[in-house]
Amino acid sequence: MDRMIVTLTVHPSLDRTISIDAPLRVGEVQTASAVREDAGGKGINVARVLHASGSDSLAVLPLDPADPFAAALAAEDLDVRAVPVRGRTRANIAVTDPAGETTKINLPGVALSSADLDDVIDVVAECARDAQWLVLAGSLAPGLPDDAYVCIIRAVRERLGHEAPRIAVDTSGAALRAVVADGRPDLIKPNDEELADLLGAALPAADTLAEAVHLAARGLVPATVGAALVTLGGDGAVFVSDRGAWAATPPPTRVRSTVGAGDSSLAGFLLADSRGADPAASLVSAIRYGSAAAALDGTQAPTPTDLPTADVPVRELHH
Template identity: 40%
Template sequence: MILTVTPNPAVDWTVTTDSFAFDAVNVASGTTREASGKGINVSVALQRNGVPTRALFPAGGGTGAFMTEQLAAMGVEAVAVPSGAEVRTNITLRVPGHAGTKINEPGAALGEDLARRLLDAVRAALTEALAAYDGGVTLALCGSLPPGTPEWFHPALVSLGRELGAAVVVDASGEVLSRALAAGPGLVKPNVHELAAETGRVLDTVGDVVAAARELLARGAGAVLASLGADGMVYVDADRALHGRARDVRVLNTVGAGDASLAGFLAACDGGAEPAECLASAILYASSAVGHATTLFDVDPALRDRITVTAEPDLTLALAEPARG
């Protein structure tokens, strides 16, 4: 069972145009609205692919009602903590020849009272899940924090998960990741740019990524899952460093690919798979996701044969998308 926590949920509004010009009237050829936010995206991907999950998030107003209705329609168990504020809207503009341009609102404030109520909701959901699932429970803390969030929030969630016996995963960046590391999460999932920023390193090769990941291990993480864009993904723990990638994948939309990869990794872990299998599953989910116009996708089993995972990565391999800390 995988519980996701999304402190800053969103309604994703995707607008597609056949062309786009500034200072002009542009006509949409298609539009969709979806319940979103990093943890919610993870839960939706898990649910669509048969993995038990529950999504927790603050929400209010008409957009909050839209979120819960959408998730219920997709069969996703949701715990919406009343916030008294509308959920933010994130806009994605899709134009032929471009992967997608996003405009994200900052989100409603998550003050002391709401943060504590969300923490209490997580405690209750974790306690219930741990009693119901013998196979174990994972708590995934995902995404950015809205304005006003107390500094104690993420460390408290990590500590709560560890205290109750859940595996704890953090998919965040910046100060949020830094504070969470000190509490000792079992896994963190930065992308290559977030990893460079967190360590202050220049990441030009796979070896640079592995070295940066090991720095995060020294700072409290149990393992690191780093997404490298077209260069695949790297997994590092105390015993191993793995590099996986896919070939010949059609890319229509990269929005949500990172969330899909985390869902794939957690789905395999939930089934008791070894790290190499979990990494392959992460890449399978991400490769399936980028072939869809929206964040909703089903895993394409035909892509499995295009994925390779090696336990002896070429540390000298140059990244197509290097990063600077």
């Protein structure tokens, strides 16, 4: 039986995806062919995919009880634990053209105080007691320090001891640097650009992007993080742990929107891992879910019936 996966989204968003029939022309007027709105934020996106796949999940987020975002979230039929705060959830706008090229504009969200962070920590520690994974995902809300995720990780581990879940972190920039420096997460999920930014240097020279990512990630795994799942867009993904490293490439996919594809990849990986799959099989699951998400409009959560059935080649990487 699945053990619960808990996600935390401290900077949720109403994801508004606008589809246009031609490439975006800056400075000109274009007509949208479709618009959809989804309750989003990286942790919520992960929870939506897990829920759609029948996995036991719980999404934790700060939310003003009077915020209209609550109605959009209720429509997702997720198990949710809201931490009361004051302020209206931000909106993220994505413009997607027929080739799947996506332009995003992310608005600032609700500012959280140190007292709000303490409340979030209390709720997360309570909810994570019986969880297999805790996922800390997305950018930090305005007002939070760069090491907010580190504070959450330490509190959960101190309060739950041997009952603490494994912790996955999907963020970037200063928040990711703080987690890698002081948080010792069990898993991080950057993309290749975020990995290079984390290291403060270009990826090492190598014959392929996967091999370059592997070399770069080896500087982190297992010294400061337990494992790294690095997504590479159309080039697939690489998983690196102390047990080895693997690269996988996606099947041919007609890309409709890349928004949320990385979140779906993480959900696919955790879904397989939580059910006992080995690293290579979990990586294949990540690729299938990420590809399925890219083939859907907006930030729709792929279901098992959306997954591509074509072969996903996996190869082991060596030093």
